Amino acid sequence: MHVHPLITDNATLANLCARLANAPFVCVDTEFMRESTYWPELCLIQIADTEEAAAIDPKAPGLDLSPLLDLLVDNEEVLKVFHAGGQDLEIIYNLTGKTPHPLFDTQVAAMALGQGEQIGYSNLVDSWLGIQIDKGARFTDWSRRPLDQRQVDYAIGDVTHLSKIFPRMLERLKKTGRGAWLDQEMERLADPANYANDPELAWKRVRISGRKPDVLGRLKAIARWREMEARAKDLPRGRIVKDETLADLAGHPPKKQPDLARVRGLSATWAANDIGKRLMTAIAEAQPMSASEMPPRDDRKPGLGKEGALVADLLKLLLKIRARDIDVAPRLLARGEELEALAAGQREGLAILTGWRYDQFGHDALDLVEGRLGFAVQGGRLKMTRTEGNAV
Template sequence: MTLIHSTSELLAFIERAQNDTFITIDTEFIRETTYWPQLCLIQVGTKDEAVAIDPLSQELNLEPFLDFLYNPKILKVFHAARQDLEIFYNLREAVPSPLFDSQVAAMVCGYGESASYESLVETLAKAKLDKSQRFTDWSRRPLSSRQIEYALGDVTYLRTVYEKLQKRLDETHRGSWVQDEMKVLSSPDTYKVDPEKQWERIRYRTAKPRMLAILKLLAAWREIEAQKRNVPRGRILKDETLLEIAAIAPKDKDSLGRMRGLNPAIANSRLGEDIISVVKSALALPLDQCPQMKATLPSPPGMNSALEMLKMLLRIKADEHNVAAKLLATSSDLETFVRSLGKEAPFLEGWRYTVFGEDAQKILEGQTGIVFKKNKIKLIPAP
């Protein structure tokens, strides 16, 4: 059990590991009280050892490890990599590659919709994980031997999980499927935060263009403010408060201070001044520059029936190919497909088209039917 907390120890580890073809990676972090995740521990597994690197140590310079991590000759194996990769993207504004995500690979190999690391370790590595430290505070020092042992388990067994999944992918010739999925994880756009688009994640029922303009500018301002202060965006203003401000459009401190969802003290603070300034900027926008609610297209005739047929097809194809249905198509994908009359959907390209998309188009066009024959559901040419 090794905890690296000095640059010299880190360099010695990198020297030992630099010729490995792949390494397993995991991180421990906290972000409950911050906007940016605080990296607290990095676990790395090689063919010979597993180590935990302490990025909070004053004696450690993390840059040599980042250079090692971004070596394109070494495959980086994660499980459910999205949040780990976000941390490394924030450190270098780039995503380490090449990548392998064992959760995605497990979905391709038929281990369920969102296979947990714990279940894969039990199934593939024939081991049982101790998850008693799952909710520990990783920012506190010193770390106990039990914490370190727990953390190393997340990369020790991942080597076996990766090797067995890769063998299965080679046998089924599905390695390219996983590679296609890694394109999203490898894209910097996956981790970039655009303040101008943050208003779109806020749920609103009905809104006029002017109200949407206020909401858009307020959400962008809040995002930037949260980043500057490094606090969760809800600590600046909650979504409900943004909606209330957008609806009322307060133009002065008195109007702002009378709002129910806002602490009256904020109206007389710099925060209050910023809010009023943002509202005034939104009110000054020409109407044609204000956001418009997305028009809801009318449902095509027989949409519900078409969706039911496609969902049945999705289950058939998922079972036939032993792949997670969610990886082939989501309910939203199917709805987009039907509304566009079979012209738009993520499954209309790549391996998904071969497995599902081509037959989905035939179902929608009436070229293929579904029957129950000899105790099995089958596809047949339409009469």
């Protein structure tokens, strides 16, 4: 494989992207910093097919990333391969308003091949290629310039290794017949809605007890305010106000701005400065949350009950057994909230009751809930049994 020197000029980048536009797939990774900013700071982009690889410096003066971004989000003929690509996709979405498509994530694919729910990149490389990655540059400051060759080599390795792993992984998925299992997961990952950071929905990230409409309405208003302040200052939202303080303000709102001096987690200066004034305005203008926006109740409380919770626990045991038997990560088959919904009586809108998930697990889960399936120990191994006594 030909590895290019660090790309910092438009002509080299455009020529690279023109060639890669004819590749069946490209492997992509990014290096970024986000500890002290609201928006992730893109510091390096790595890309490779089976023939060539390069690192691109987005901080190079005058560099136009358009050919690369067009390749990633507008070229439907080239498959884009990532590993645990959520944050990479977020960065690309922030730059373009789109996400790469079609998409393949090797961490998700590894779930279908029995490699756990969140295999790290270094473990993936070790398991497929027998290579131990030198992690010395892992925690480097990617924003500093110039980058040294060790940093660039480390970064490019993320895509050169992936370009060898992906074809092998794809071949194994074909042999096991599990490639189709991943289509829905990959489409879900590629959905731009996952990466749209809507200030109106920022309150959903904050944990708060209780369901009073006035409290949740205040939480929505001040979470939106915090989001806008963080964006304007390009600071992490926690640097403006931490979640626990936000929840406290929603539940126990100060009556006057000077009262902010007594709120734990806020600077005493907020009692008289402009940011404190804007916070008080957000609190004063908050409206009770409408019934249509209210979050659903926790099924474990009134809906699921103690008996239902026990059934949900049995379903989780069944999930572990089934995942073990077919050698996949349990989370690929079902999520905990789905099992609780099934135990509470829900039958509509559950992924485990459709498609391949129904065939591999949902059918048995439904039989367990409805009394047609039980557990038995046979030869020291926990197995599922039909009520008629026929082992599954």
